[in-house]
Amino acid sequence: LYDIADALAAAGRLVLSGDSALIGIVTLSLGVSLTAVLLASVLGLPFGAALAVLRFPGRHAAVVGVNALMGLPPVVAGLIVYLFLSRAGPLGGLGLLFTPAAMVIAQTVLVTPIVAAITRQVVEDLWREYGELYIFDGVGTPRIIASLLWLGRFSLLTAVLAGVGRAVAEVGAILIVGGNIAGVTRTMTTAITLETGRGDLGLALGLGIILVTLILLINATAHVIGAVAKRAAT
Amino acid sequence: MMRLAQRFVAGWLLALAIAFPAAAQEQFITVASTTSTEESGLFDHLFPAFAKKSGIRVRVIAIGTGQALKIGERGDADVVFVHDRPAELAFVERGYGVDRHEVMYNDFILVGPSRDPAHIGGGKGIVAALQKIAEAKAPFVSRSDDSGTNKAELRFWQEAGIDPKAAGQGWYRDTGSGMGSTLNTSAAMDGYAICDRGTWLNFKNRQNLKIVVEGDRRLFNQYGVMLVNPSKYPHVKQELGRTFIRWLISPEGQQTIADYKINGEQLFFPNAEGERS
Numbered sequence: 001l002y003d004i005a006d007a008l009a010a011a012g013r014l015v016l017s018g019d020s021a022l023i024g025i026v027t028l029s030l031g032v033s034l035t036a037v038l039l040a041s042v043l044g045l046p047f048g049a050a051l052a053v054l055r056f057p058g059r060h061a062a063v064v065g066v067n068a069l070m071g072l073p074p075v076v077a078g079l080i081v082y083l084f085l086s087r088a089g090p091l092g093g094l095g096l097l098f099t100p101a102a103m104v105i106a107q108t109v110l111v112t113p114i115v116a117a118i119t120r121q122v123v124e125d126l127w128r129e130y131g132e133l134y135i136f137d138g139v140g141t142p143r144i145i146a147s148l149l150w151l152g153r154f155s156l157l158t159a160v161l162a163g164v165g166r167a168v169a170e171v172g173a174i175l176i177v178g179g180n181i182a183g184v185t186r187t188m189t190t191a192i193t194l195e196t197g198r199g200d201l202g203l204a205l206g207l208g209i210i211l212v213t214l215i216l217l218i219n220a221t222a223h224v225i226g227a228v229a230k231r232a233a234t
Numbered sequence: 235m236m237r238l239a240q241r242f243v244a245g246w247l248l249a250l251a252i253a254f255p256a257a258a259q260e261q262f263i264t265v266a267s268t269t270s271t272e273e274s275g276l277f278d279h280l281f282p283a284f285a286k287k288s289g290i291r292v293r294v295i296a297i298g299t300g301q302a303l304k305i306g307e308r309g310d311a312d313v314v315f316v317h318d319r320p321a322e323l324a325f326v327e328r329g330y331g332v333d334r335h336e337v338m339y340n341d342f343i344l345v346g347p348s349r350d351p352a353h354i355g356g357g358k359g360i361v362a363a364l365q366k367i368a369e370a371k372a373p374f375v376s377r378s379d380d381s382g383t384n385k386a387e388l389r390f391w392q393e394a395g396i397d398p399k400a401a402g403q404g405w406y407r408d409t410g411s412g413m414g415s416t417l418n419t420s421a422a423m424d425g426y427a428i429c430d431r432g433t434w435l436n437f438k439n440r441q442n443l444k445i446v447v448e449g450d451r452r453l454f455n456q457y458g459v460m461l462v463n464p465s466k467y468p469h470v471k472q473e474l475g476r477t478f479i480r481w482l483i484s485p486e487g488q489q490t491i492a493d494y495k496i497n498g499e500q501l502f503f504p505n506a507e508g509e510r511s
Contacts, residue, residue: 087309087467095469097310098264098295179264179295182278197414198273199421199439 003202010206021183026214029187032100032174033167036107037115040163044112045156048119049145052127063120069113074106078173081106085177098179103187106173111163118159122152157226161219168215188214262291263474266303266311268382269412271457272296274432274501279494284481290474298412300380306330306460309467312475317382317430317457326460333476334460335483338491338502342386342455343434344447345417346372346426358449364394371405373425374398377416378408382455387428390452417443430455432501457502459483482506 014022051062083089085097085105096102126148134144149156171189178185180194188211195204271277272294281292295305299316306314307330314331316322325331344363346354352370354363367374376398377384391398398406407425409416413433420427421441429437434445447453459479464472481487483506491504 087469089308092309098293179293181264181293181295184293194272196418197269197412198275199414199418199437201439 004205006202007205007209010202011209012206014203014206015210022210024183025186025188025191026210028100028185029168029189029211030214032103032187033107033164036104036111036167037160037163039104039108040111040115040167041160043108044115044159044163045119045149046145047112048116048159049123049149050141051116051120052124053131053141053144053148066113066117066120070117072110072113074110074170074172075176077109078106078176081109081173082176097177098181098185100178100185102177103174103185106177107167107170110170110173111167114166115159115163118162119149119152119156122155122159123148126152154226154230157222161222164218165215168211168218260291261289261474262293263312263471263478264293264295264310265313265315265478266295266297266301266305267315268299268302268317269296269414270317270381270383270430270433271315273412273414273436274430275436275496276432276491276494276502280487280490283490284478284487287486288477288481290477292478298377298379298381298384300385303330306462309462309470311462312471313459313461313478315457315459317455318385319456319458321382321385322458322460329466330463331460332463333479334458335479335506337457337459337482337506338488338504339454339456340431340502341448342383342428342453343431343445344426345420345429345434345443346446347424347442348444349424349442350446351424352426354446357447360390360447360450360452361394363447364390364396367405367426368394368396368398368401373420373423374402374406375416375420375423375425375427376406376408377413377428378410379412381413383413383428383430386453386455390428393452435496435499435501456505 048066051059051066081102082097084091085094085102086092087097096105130148130151134147139147169189171193174185174187175190175193178187178190180186180190186194188207192204192207192211195201195207267277273296277292277294277296281294285291295302295311297305299318299321302311302314302316303321303325305311306325314325315337322331322334326334344354344360346352352363352367352372354366357363376387407419407423409419413429414437416427417429417433417437418439419425421439421443424442426446459482461472461475461479462470464470488504488506491502492500494501
């Protein structure tokens with residue numbers, strides 16, 4: 001069995017040394033994933049809410065489709081984005097392959113369905129509860145959606161956090177479209193993959209511990225912000 | 235509220251600027267290469283030296299040779315640096331690559347558990363060793379990822395007159411992954427594996443694994459470099475790519491390769507023939 005204490009020591013050493021490569025990797029990881037979540041929220045929140053409020057033929061199929069896409073394997077998302085961005089592909093002229101932008105695109109593809117699906121559920125419950133009031137007041141659909149999203153903002157934080165978790169943790173998509181280039185597209189998860197390949201399991205696990213700690217910090221921060229905002233709102 | 239939002243956006247853009255260092259003004263080439271060279275640590279030694287000399291940064295995508303050539307074929311890299319001579323020649327032949335040069339070599343080794351369940355007992359013969367593994371039905375872990383190492387391994391099996399995919403029921407395991415992952419698997423299941431010496435020397439999770447066979451002339455492992463054909467893909471950074479290739483085969487580049495050592499042991503042996511135009 002590999003010594004967990006070794007890994008903890010490796011993690012401690014890395015953090016304390018303030019290694020510039022590590023700082024670069026951490027900021028890139030967070031930069032890519034948080035940007036992807038931001039984009040996914042801009043797309044997924046209104047889309048999910050619209051799916052909850054609007055009634056149109058094929059709506060059930062759309063709901064099932066979005067729910068199913070939550071399970072889209074990262075490596076498949078990566079492969080699809082790769083084929084689009086490749087020089088031989090339709091968007092090859094942009095020259096985005098093997099850049100952080102490509103990783104943002106791939107993670108946005110992964111995260112948007114998660115945000116949309118959870119939003120749809122949250123907003124649908126609110127709509128069931130308050131829908132009649134809106135109809136009675138004759139409010140237009142865009143304003144209903146905006147209003148319901150605001151009403152559900154504390155629950156929707158969970159949707160966004162689920163997206164953050166998915167984005168920060170995945171490696172399959174960014175490995176393909178980013179290429180794990182040192183100093184350019186190497187993130188926490190692709191670095192862990194590389195160190196595992198080098199057989200340096202202590203260092204790999206050490207990086208893993210740092211990653212998990214970061215995810216914990218993000219969630220704790222979100223929780224505190226949510227609690228403070230909730231108290232202010234009531 | 236509005237001002238807060240503006241500040242938030244401004245802060246975000248600042249964070250992005252830090253996270254994605256402005257690479258626009260920096261000269262770089264993209265090189266598709268192999269996991270074995272990356273995992274051996276050679277690139278961390280070689281490319282900074284080149285960048286210092288030329289101001290050109292090298293961005294490496296490290297994957298199997300087969301996939302690296304595929305990336306070149308799609309025009310997604312400027313230079314391909316791999317180790318599978320027949321496949322490289324075919325790549326050039328089909329018009330995807332130009333300016334191919336041999337750069338360096340090292341060798342493959344057979345590693346296996348120290349208790350040696352196939353009773354190979356050392357020696358040089360890779361073909362005889364594989365026959366013994368098949369006879370003993372001892373676990374053998376294969377890359378099976380179309381990499382240069384994997385292609386070499388399949389050639390050895392062919393010479394041994396064994397089709398491991400047909401005969402290897404229960405003992406021939408294909409991992410479909412990189413060299414390091416395959417070694418991790420071999421270490422965990424006490425299996426044999428063909429590995430390049432560079433990755434082996436830099437590999438830290440050996441457990442019971444040791445070198446079983448080395449020194450057979452069949453185990454020779456040649457690395458070659460080539461430019462992705464700019465007349466097929468006009469965006470290929472022809473000039474920078476050629477500068478890189480020239481440097482690799484120059485006396486200075488060759489010496490830098492020779493200087494890379496782990497515990498005093500040289501990992502790659504330069505053997506470029508210099509300019510052949």
